[in-house]
Amino acid sequence: MSLIADRILEIRQRIDRACLSADRDPASVTLVGVSKTVGRAEIDAAYEAGLRDFGENRVQDAIAKFTDDWPADATRHHIGSLQTNKVRQAMRVIDLFHAVDRLSLVEEMRKQAEKLDRVVPVLVQVNVARDPQKSGCAPEEVSALAASIAGAPELELRGLMTIAPLVSDPEETRPVFAVLRTMRDDLEQTLGISLPHLSMGMTNDFEVAVQEGATLVRVGRAIFVPDQV
Numbered sequence: 001m002s003l004i005a006d007r008i009l010e011i012r013q014r015i016d017r018a019c020l021s022a023d024r025d026p027a028s029v030t031l032v033g034v035s036k037t038v039g040r041a042e043i044d045a046a047y048e049a050g051l052r053d054f055g056e057n058r059v060q061d062a063i064a065k066f067t068d069d070w071p072a073d074a075t076r077h078h079i080g081s082l083q084t085n086k087v088r089q090a091m092r093v094i095d096l097f098h099a100v101d102r103l104s105l106v107e108e109m110r111k112q113a114e115k116l117d118r119v120v121p122v123l124v125q126v127n128v129a130r131d132p133q134k135s136g137c138a139p140e141e142v143s144a145l146a147a148s149i150a151g152a153p154e155l156e157l158r159g160l161m162t163i164a165p166l167v168s169d170p171e172e173t174r175p176v177f178a179v180l181r182t183m184r185d186d187l188e189q190t191l192g193i194s195l196p197h198l199s200m201g202m203t204n205d206f207e208v209a210v211q212e213g214a215t216l217v218r219v220g221r222a223i224f225v226p227d228q229v
């Protein structure tokens, strides 16, 4: 059984190698440790090992783990689907929202951000593969949703996020990531804004995602669950 620090180092090396193979700068990829299966002790161990970005998919878990003595230089990501009635609480502990996928959520986020006098950075989650089990807006809904966020002074659109289908050969996920990148590039053109982030890639497929342009990779098991690397 390896230590969290060793696993982070190995994943970081795999990210760096994927960057080199795709002619990308390794500094352009941020590793987000998805801590949903562990507690604060493991988060602190990962922080000690140099990790500065952490993701949770449930608001209650984020509140429980991301508040007491949270280090000022660590970033808190909300990566799961977000219920409208949790937005208010979520905004107190989350720095970047990855999974904005519908207009009603945008409206509630605007309202709560205004109350907090915050400009909240968000990504739009796209269900590229149209997987009925997964959240995310349909590909044809992205442009309207992105435009509504870009036009909202309380929110800042930073890019797109997707979850690829779980397949045995990660190579099969490549078209999904390539489509998300193309959608991002198209939105930059039509909206006339810069969208720096592509949140894509998990334990099974992060190297392919990096080769296709991921800037945020969300890795859980390979860091926090022993014997997954």
Ligand SMILES: *Cc1c(COP(=O)(O)O)cnc(C)c1O
Pocket: 034, 036, 057, 079, 080, 163, 202, 203, 204, 218, 219, 220, 221, 222
């Ligand atoms: C759990 C989760 C991850 C991490 O998945 P692993 O396979 O454990 O790396 C990434 N993104 C989202 C949205 C998740 O819910």
